[in-house]
Amino acid sequence: MTTLDQLKSELAGNERLTDDLRRVADKPETVAGLFPAAGRRYGREPLTGGWTTDEAARALLLSVSPADQVLQAYRYGDTAEKLAVLKALPLLPIGDSGVPLLEDALRTNDTRLVSAALGPYADRLGQEAWRQAVLKCVFMGVPLKEVHRLHDRADAELGAMLRAFAQERAAAGRDMPPDALALLDQLKEA
Amino acid sequence: MRIFDPHIHMTSRTTDDYARMAEAGVLAVVEPAFWLGQPRTSPGSFTDYFDSIIGWEPFRASQFGIRHHATIALNPKEANDPRCRPVLDLLPRYLAKDGVVAVGEIGYDSMTPAEDEAFAAQLALALDHELPALVHTPHRDKARGTQRSIDVIKESGIDPGRVVLDHLNEVTVAAAKDAGVWAGFSIYPDTKMSPDRMVTILQEYGPERVLINSAADWGKSDPLLTLRTGEAMLKAGFSEDDVDRVLWQNPVAFYSQSGRLDISDKSEVEATFAGNSILRGGS
Numbered sequence: 326m327t328t329l330d331q332l333k334s335e336l337a338g339n340e341r342l343t344d345d346l347r348r349v350a351d352k353p354e355t356v357a358g359l360f361p362a363a364g365r366r367y368g369r370e371p372l373t374g375g376w377t378t379d380e381a382a383r384a385l386l387l388s389v390s391p392a393d394q395v396l397q398a399y400r401y402g403d404t405a406e407k408l409a410v411l412k413a414l415p416l417l418p419i420g421d422s423g424v425p426l427l428e429d430a431l432r433t434n435d436t437r438l439v440s441a442a443l444g445p446y447a448d449r450l451g452q453e454a455w456r457q458a459v460l461k462c463v464f465m466g467v468p469l470k471e472v473h474r475l476h477d478r479a480d481a482e483l484g485a486m487l488r489a490f491a492q493e494r495a496a497a498g499r500d501m502p503p504d505a506l507a508l509l510d511q512l513k514e515a
Numbered sequence: 516m517r518i519f520d521p522h523i524h525m526t527s528r529t530t531d532d533y534a535r536m537a538e539a540g541v542l543a544v545v546e547p548a549f550w551l552g553q554p555r556t557s558p559g560s561f562t563d564y565f566d567s568i569i570g571w572e573p574f575r576a577s578q579f580g581i582r583h584h585a586t587i588a589l590n591p592k593e594a595n596d597p598r599c600r601p602v603l604d605l606l607p608r609y610l611a612k613d614g615v616v617a618v619g620e621i622g623y624d625s626m627t628p629a630e631d632e633a634f635a636a637q638l639a640l641a642l643d644h645e646l647p648a649l650v651h652t653p654h655r656d657k658a659r660g661t662q663r664s665i666d667v668i669k670e671s672g673i674d675p676g677r678v679v680l681d682h683l684n685e686v687t688v689a690a691a692k693d694a695g696v697w698a699g700f701s702i703y704p705d706t707k708m709s710p711d712r713m714v715t716i717l718q719e720y721g722p723e724r725v726l727i728n729s730a731a732d733w734g735k736s737d738p739l740l741t742l743r744t745g746e747a748m749l750k751a752g753f754s755e756d757d758v759d760r761v762l763w764q765n766p767v768a769f770y771s772q773s774g775r776l777d778i779s780d781k782s783e784v785e786a787t788f789a790g791n792s793i794l795r796g797g798s
């Protein structure tokens with residue numbers, strides 16, 4: 326997994342960002358205006374490891390902010406900002422305090438937010454909530470390859486839920502997504 | 516015909532409307548923050564609404580290939596409610612968003628001192644955030660309300676070329692034109708403006724700095740009246756380029772002043788008129 330230090334070194338030449346990180350460290354409330362404007366202020370070019378400049382800059386801004394500002398950045402974020410917070414969560418020293426953000430994202434009907442909530446930070450999500458989230462992915466058509474540690478965490482209970490769902494789909498004459506069928510197969514063998 | 520509806524309240528419309536709009540040639544919309552028909556009682560109710568027009572609505576629109584941007588403000592009607600006014604302090608967070616292309620709808624409802632204050636404060640926010648402003652003109656006492664809005668705009672120091680005065684009609688259009696602001700017309704059944712009346716206004720004033728919108732919302736309204744106006748223009752002898760100008764190029768030009776309008780994949784779309792297609796470059 327990409328680390329904050331890697332992001333920092335990739336963006337070391339971005340002077341505007343370097344200045345802003347110092348500003349936020351001095352005055353945490355300034356992050357409220359800088360975080361939404363990240364794409365316009367620092368650029369949107371792709372970096373290595375599946376990150377873009379604005380996402381990485383947002384992660385770095387959060388890394389110098391207190392936890393309450395992280396939660397506010399999500400609370401008042403547009404979709405791109407919320408996605409950036411979710412992506413940054415596993416890199417931030419905030420313990421479990423970001424779990425309610427995952428729960429919020431999983432309640433939405435936006436496929437991008439639902440899949441972003443199931444990254445590495447979802448290791449902190451309880452098993453019951455995690456199963457419901459995986460089932461929601463199947464229901465919404467979110468590819469299961471987006472789910473971090475899917476095959477480690479999938480258990481018999483999830484298998485039972487998926488089987489019941491498959492029966493409902495069959496009754497309605499609708500198909501199950503192939504990745505969900507493959508997961509069911511794996512759980513049967515276990 | 517490619518259509519940009521510069522003022523429509525999609526939060527009140529169904530997903531079927533998005534499908535019909537896409538079919539009619541609507542490629543982009545701007546959703547201004549406004550009154551919901553039911554009074555709100557706290558700032559939290561506003562921020563949930565703002566979240567919806569910068570989050571959920573763009574997502575819904577994208578399912579139909581429609582690009583969705585928003586404008587953010589405390590509307591004039593609710594500026595009169597002391598329970599709502601604290602939302603003014605939260606506006607800077609939203610005015611910093613990529614998808615927010617103007618401050619609006621601001622302006623007057625009943626021309627009270629509280630409205631004066633909110634209007635001036637939000638024009639100042641537009642200047643601070645380098646955003647254009649969308650100004651609603653009142654439905655009652657419209658002529659005086661329009662003149663007073665123009666006075667406040669002039670006093671604020673904002674460039675009139677970065678302001679649209681909306682819901683104009685035959686009585687108020689001349690004052691807006693003289694002031695150098697953009698002239699917005701809401702083609703709305705029964706109350707505001709009809710396609711045929713709009714054509715007459717265009718014949719008199721020309722297509723320059725004119726924005727045509729449906730202002731469709733929770734009232735008896737129709738998101739396809741932009742298309743109907745384009746059709747009425749062609750029938751009255753306007754050229755396809757005139758139609759493209761008022762229904763596409765003008766709103767693109769107005770909101771591009773924010774520096775945040777993202778229609779990168781839309782501008783290259785071929786404009787088609789009455790079954791004939793003409794190729795044009797990005798604008």
Ligand SMILES: [Zn+2]
Nearest residue numbers: 547549620730
């Ligand atoms: Zn409106």
